[in-house]
Amino acid sequence: MRVYRHIDDIEDLGGLPRAVAIGTFDGLHRGHQEIVKKAVQAAAGMGGVSAVLTFEPHPSSVLSPGRDLALLSTFDHKVDLLDEAGVDEVIALPFDEAFAALTPEEFCRTILSDRLNARQVMVGENFRFGRGASGSAEDLIAHGRRSGFSVTAIGLVIVRGKSVSSTRIRRLIAEGRVEEAAELLGRPHTVEGYVEGGAGRGRTLGTPTANLEAVSGVALPGPGVYVTRTLVSADDGRPSVTSIGTNPTFESDGRLRIETYVLDFAGNLYGRRIRVQFLEWVRPQHTFSDAALLQERIAEDVRVAREFFASRPTAS
Amino acid sequence: MSVPASRARAEGVSRVVLVDKPEGWTSYDVVRRSKGSFKGKIGHAGTLDPFATGLLLVLFGQATRLSSVFMDLPKEYAVTVRFGIVSTTGDPTGELTTTGRRTDLPAIVSALDGFRGEIVQRVPMTSAVKVGGERLYHKAHRGEAVDTPERSVKVYELTALAFDEVEQDLELVALTGKGTYVRTLAEDLGAALGVGAHAARLRRLRVGWFDAADAMAPDDLSPSRLLEPDDRAVLRLSKVLSFLPGVEVGEPDARRVANGNELTGVPDGLFRVHGAEGLLALYEGSAGRGRPKVVFPAPEE
Numbered sequence: 001m002r003v004y005r006h007i008d009d010i011e012d013l014g015g016l017p018r019a020v021a022i023g024t025f026d027g028l029h030r031g032h033q034e035i036v037k038k039a040v041q042a043a044a045g046m047g048g049v050s051a052v053l054t055f056e057p058h059p060s061s062v063l064s065p066g067r068d069l070a071l072l073s074t075f076d077h078k079v080d081l082l083d084e085a086g087v088d089e090v091i092a093l094p095f096d097e098a099f100a101a102l103t104p105e106e107f108c109r110t111i112l113s114d115r116l117n118a119r120q121v122m123v124g125e126n127f128r129f130g131r132g133a134s135g136s137a138e139d140l141i142a143h144g145r146r147s148g149f150s151v152t153a154i155g156l157v158i159v160r161g162k163s164v165s166s167t168r169i170r171r172l173i174a175e176g177r178v179e180e181a182a183e184l185l186g187r188p189h190t191v192e193g194y195v196e197g198g199a200g201r202g203r204t205l206g207t208p209t210a211n212l213e214a215v216s217g218v219a220l221p222g223p224g225v226y227v228t229r230t231l232v233s234a235d236d237g238r239p240s241v242t243s244i245g246t247n248p249t250f251e252s253d254g255r256l257r258i259e260t261y262v263l264d265f266a267g268n269l270y271g272r273r274i275r276v277q278f279l280e281w282v283r284p285q286h287t288f289s290d291a292a293l294l295q296e297r298i299a300e301d302v303r304v305a306r307e308f309f310a311s312r313p314t315a316s
Numbered sequence: 317m318s319v320p321a322s323r324a325r326a327e328g329v330s331r332v333v334l335v336d337k338p339e340g341w342t343s344y345d346v347v348r349r350s351k352g353s354f355k356g357k358i359g360h361a362g363t364l365d366p367f368a369t370g371l372l373l374v375l376f377g378q379a380t381r382l383s384s385v386f387m388d389l390p391k392e393y394a395v396t397v398r399f400g401i402v403s404t405t406g407d408p409t410g411e412l413t414t415t416g417r418r419t420d421l422p423a424i425v426s427a428l429d430g431f432r433g434e435i436v437q438r439v440p441m442t443s444a445v446k447v448g449g450e451r452l453y454h455k456a457h458r459g460e461a462v463d464t465p466e467r468s469v470k471v472y473e474l475t476a477l478a479f480d481e482v483e484q485d486l487e488l489v490a491l492t493g494k495g496t497y498v499r500t501l502a503e504d505l506g507a508a509l510g511v512g513a514h515a516a517r518l519r520r521l522r523v524g525w526f527d528a529a530d531a532m533a534p535d536d537l538s539p540s541r542l543l544e545p546d547d548r549a550v551l552r553l554s555k556v557l558s559f560l561p562g563v564e565v566g567e568p569d570a571r572r573v574a575n576g577n578e579l580t581g582v583p584d585g586l587f588r589v590h591g592a593e594g595l596l597a598l599y600e601g602s603a604g605r606g607r608p609k610v611v612f613p614a615p616e617e
Contacts, residue, residue, distance in 0.1 A: 160583045161561030286489065289478030296425045297475050300432065 001083045003090045005056070010091060010115060017048035017119035018089075020112065023127065024055050027072025028081045030186045031157040031164040035122050038152055040086050042120045049088045051116065054078070056092040058217075062100060070170050070219035072185070074192060077275075091116075104135030108143035118149045125153045159184055176222040178278040188229070188277040191218055191258065195269040201250060202261065205295050207302070209243075209259040210269045212276060220244060220256070227280040227305045230262050232269060239263045239309045241301050242276055245285035249294050261298075263305065280308055328356030330377035330553045330616055331542055334531035337364050337372045341534070349534045350374045354542065361386035362523065365499070367407045370520030371528035376542065379553055381610045385586075385598065389524030390472055392491045396517035397502040399484040403514035405442055406499030410514075417511035421479050424486060427508045432474050437500045439464045469496040485516065525559065553616045554588070554595045562588040565596070573597050574611065582606035591615060 004010050019042035025032040036052060043050035056075050060067060073081070075092065082090050093099060102110070107130050112118040121144060129135040135143075137153040144151045156163040164184045172181040173189050182188045193214040202209035210230075214220060223245040230240040240262040247257050260276055262269075282304050288294040337346050343363040351358050359380040361373040370393075373386055399419050404410035439445045441456040441464060448462075455462060470493030478487040486505075490498060499515045506513025521528050532541075532549040545552040561583050565573060570591035572579065579589070582601040586609065589597045593615035599606040 161563050161587055283473055283475065283491075286475055286477055288476075289487075290421060292421050292425055293476045293479065296428060300429070300474075 001079075001087060001090065003079055003092065005092055005094075007091075007093060007111070007115060010089075013049060013117065015117070017046055018051045018116050019043040019046070019048055019120040019122070020051045020053050020116055020118045021087075021122040022053045022129070023124060024058060025052070025078065026058065026166050027169060027185055027189075028078055028085075029072070029164050029166065029169055029184055030159060031124065031154075033085065033186060034157055035124055035154050036082065036085050036087060038154060039120070039122045042122070042152075043088065046119060048119060050086070051089040051091055052082055052087050053091045053093070053111075053116070055095040057095065059095040059100075061217075062095050062097070069217040070174070071217050072166060072169060072173075072189065072219055074215050074218060077190065077192070101131055104130030104139050105143060106130075107135070108140065108147050112144075112149060113147040121149050121151045123151065123153055125155050127153065170219050173219045173278075174222050176224045176226075176281045176284075178221055178226060179280055182279070188279050189219070189221070190275050190277045191215075191220060192273065192275040193258075195272050195274060197270065198257075198259065202259065205291065205298060207241075207261040207298055209261045210274070212258040212260060212274070214258055220258070221278050223256075223285045225282040225285070225301050226278050227282060227308045228260060229277040229279060230260055231275040231277070232262065232265070232267065232272070237277070238265055239305055240265075240276070241282070241298075241305045242278070243285070248285060248287040249291070261302070263302065328354060328377045329543060330379045330612075331375075331545060332379050332382070332526075332551045332553075332556045333374040333376065333537060333542070334526055334528070334549045334551075335372045335374050335534050335537070336528055336531040337369055338534070339369050340366055342366050343372055346372055346534050347374060350537050352537070353539060359383055362391070364520055365407060365518065367409050368518035368520065370518075371523050371526060371531050372520075373523055373526060374537075378612050378614065378616065379556070381612065382556070382598070385609060386523060388494050390470075390491055390493055391496075391520060391524075392473075392489065392522040393498045394517075394519045394521055395488050395490065395498050395502055395515050397486040397488055397505055397513050398516035399486065399506055399509065399511045399513045401514055402503070402506065402512040406440060406497075406503050407515050407518070412514070415512040418484055419509045419511045420481065423509055424476060424479060427505060428474060428476055430508060431501060431505060432471050434468055434470055436466050437469055437497055437504070438466050440497055440500055443497070467495055469493055471496065471501070484511075489521070491522075553612070557588050557595070557598060560586050560588055560598075562590055563599075564590050566591075570596060573599075573608070574613070576608040576611050579606040580604060 019039045021036050021039035040050045058069060060069055079090055123137055125137055127137045141151045169181050169184050178189055191214050193212045195210045196213045198211035221244055225243045228240045228242040229237045231237050240260050242260040244258050246254050282301050335346055343360055347358060347360050356377045357380045359375045361375060361383045364372055400417055401412050401414050403412050441452050443452050445452050473491035475489045502513050502515040530548040541550055547555055573589050573596045584601050586600050589599055595612060595616050597608055597612060598610040600609045
């Protein structure tokens, strides 16, 4: 799979048509997966190339700078997921001011037709584009007729009676409802980052923890304790227990900490980049008056995690 | 099974109201104070002992039909277990006797694990459970002591937060399933440690997804507050169930739902059924087939 970060880098395919799926696709949730799947199928059907036209960084960082993003995936993770989906090209353009100023007509003509030779375009049904988000899916269809590409607007995917949307998934994650979020994403929500040094207290309590400095902008599950799977390397996932919170029993600075205890693991993760997949909510944060009581509770958290993995033999 | 819509409409607006029960009040006192000039049906979803405080769900109108659904939900309690003192009622309102024995943190830490998961409790004499056709608390009132039945109940989570060695008070947070007596849990913990205990303080923090932090004082419920749901302490019917999956049905199915017939092609577990007029019913699905749990004859927005 090719990844292009600039419009001028895009390879001229010598007349081969592209089927292009357009969107920010944050998290590549089950709704996004439908749109991308249609583009992959359409490309195969016409002997062309499937491409995903997306934006990096997230348009919000340009349109509403300073706002907390709570992204569902890092760019790298999104690229990995698109690769797994069988996409041929990822075109990740910077959503800069010049791009944001393009009218709907200019976007269709200069980018989709001239640059990409798009023959088929796939978008979500509430797709907006062009300056001031003035263009809708209907406008895209009309432009397409003029410019020579067909448009498929795919309706929202419904899972268990609720529509799949990035907004809903973000809310579920913030509320600690990681299982429901996973159902809408089609996989567990993942937080990645570097392991930094901590207070070393976990070791004293018998459960050495890796303190995660999460990649900024990513959606963090709400404070609580979770059953997680920690990818200590790209293909090595381990059962673990992760606590997100201010660590109220020991700290009073109010800083949010992500501490992961990887079960039955003796390796040193310090300085490594890891991914933590959030599988199930265990309990809220509590302030314990005594380290012995915290220790007792942690032992129970570990037991809950073991039970989780034991009942799902394929999960590990 | 179907009730005429006109009769259901006479039940007045449907609301679930979150009330923080004051200490000393019975659950019925709360319902009576909340009723005010409300004309329709009113009820609650699970009593709290007079000595306890915390979340009591007061149900108005068609929401009373959800009582059993709410009573099935897990409930979270904060309880202060006081060791060394036993009580005839398991709480401070009974006759208290000092055992003269004390316990410590290591012993408590060892004992806690035995109270997680599925445990067996002997139903207290003060409960509403019936033995031989009569409620236990009636027998107790007559001074009759019987061998009370044993029940298997679920303790989903048990967390000890603090132990005051001097006062012998243990602060415990418990998430329990339907039918669990927290007073009995405190007494049994005391018995397991060989020192005796009772529940000195009890507060219900949550019932299912409803939180005591959102609850209001009983006196704060006015007719205008009841009419204007604020979505925190006063909830309309559809909001109460809004986090459950929902299914939209068209006309022929809407009539089937009104009659309480089976639906096919539905999700597993509890789900809402909506028609053109609003929330029609709560159904429960299993392997694609849905049966009605609660039908609302007068559909609500």
